[in-house]
Amino acid sequence: MSHEEDNTDRIPDSLIAELRKADEPDPLITAKVDRMVAHLAREQFSTRHSTRRQIAPGWLAVAATMVLAVFLFQTLDKPEIDATKIYADVDNSGQIDIADVLALARRNGQEISQAELDAFAMRVVSLAQNGETP
Amino acid sequence: MTRSFRWVVLFFMFSTSQTVADSPLRFANVDVFIDSVEPLAAWQLEFSASAGVMQVVGVESGDSKAFDGAPYYDREAVAQGRADHIVVADFSLEDESELPSGRILVTTLHLMLSGDDVPGFDTRLIVATSYQGKRLDAEISIEISDGREQ
Numbered sequence A: 001m002s003h004e005e006d007n008t009d010r011i012p013d014s015l016i017a018e019l020r021k022a023d024e025p026d027p028l029i030t031a032k033v034d035r036m037v038a039h040l041a042r043e044q045f046s047t048r049h050s051t052r053r054q055i056a057p058g059w060l061a062v063a064a065t066m067v068l069a070v071f072l073f074q075t076l077d078k079p080e081i082d083a084t085k086i087y088a089d090v091d092n093s094g095q096i097d098i099a100d101v102l103a104l105a106r107r108n109g110q111e112i113s114q115a116e117l118d119a120f121a122m123r124v125v126s127l128a129q130n131g132e133t134p
Numbered sequence B: 001m002t003r004s005f006r007w008v009v010l011f012f013m014f015s016t017s018q019t020v021a022d023s024p025l026r027f028a029n030v031d032v033f034i035d036s037v038e039p040l041a042a043w044q045l046e047f048s049a050s051a052g053v054m055q056v057v058g059v060e061s062g063d064s065k066a067f068d069g070a071p072y073y074d075r076e077a078v079a080q081g082r083a084d085h086i087v088v089a090d091f092s093l094e095d096e097s098e099l100p101s102g103r104i105l106v107t108t109l110h111l112m113l114s115g116d117d118v119p120g121f122d123t124r125l126i127v128a129t130s131y132q133g134k135r136l137d138a139e140i141s142i143e144i145s146d147g148r149e150q
Helices: A003-010 A015-024 A032-079 A098-106 A114-125 B003-021 B075-079
Strands: B026-036 B044-049 B055-063 B085-091 B104-112 B120-129 B139-144
Touching: A015 B026, A032 B075, A098 A114, A098 B026, A098 B044, A098 B085, A098 B120, B003 B085, B026 B044, B026 B120, B044 B104, B055 B075, B120 B139
Parallel strands: none
Antiparallel strands: B026 B104, B026 B139, B044 B085, B044 B120, B055 B104
């Protein structure tokens, strides 16, 4: 027995078959096969596309409802701040100024939001209304 | 259009353009300080020009942590270029121990100056109050830190 034969005997048949298969040339994709694959792909994706379109109006309705709900919530929750209601000589100094805003902010038992304080302060410094008593 | 009216129009255009050309714009920064022995909780001041033509083009906060946000002022008037004077104010809800005292930089005003007159300014402290809301006997002063021609 030669040395080469000795080596061949040791390699399993399955491995030899796999190695032979690997040496074979790649299967040729003909133009016909290519067209068929492309056609199948187009069909597949067109089906997906139409499914998405069918679902979209439902999601759109949900999204629109959510946007409307948020808008209504914000509108109803935050009414426009009217500084005239709180624009007053809070500390009885005889003039309306930033000290009144501070006095209002420090006043206990009355819920005044930061936005209301800002509106009051902005009115105090307004060049059109500065120093005027309402 | 008559010949004489044409001359009047030409004269008016010439004199107007001369006035604009001879009136360079300058910019200045004015630091406004309030000097108070007691801690300052709220302040309001008025700033105007006593001479020259001035326009407030920007308002900055001072250097105190208790008044770290932008102070209150008529932003619309400044944005629209009609702030030939300004009222600036701010208040703080910090604890008394956090309020500043001494010489406090409360705001920096950015001014655009025009005209040939040497600018003069009036600064009036409308109110300064303590933590308890007591009116403080505080002093107000300014420092003009810049003035470039453009």
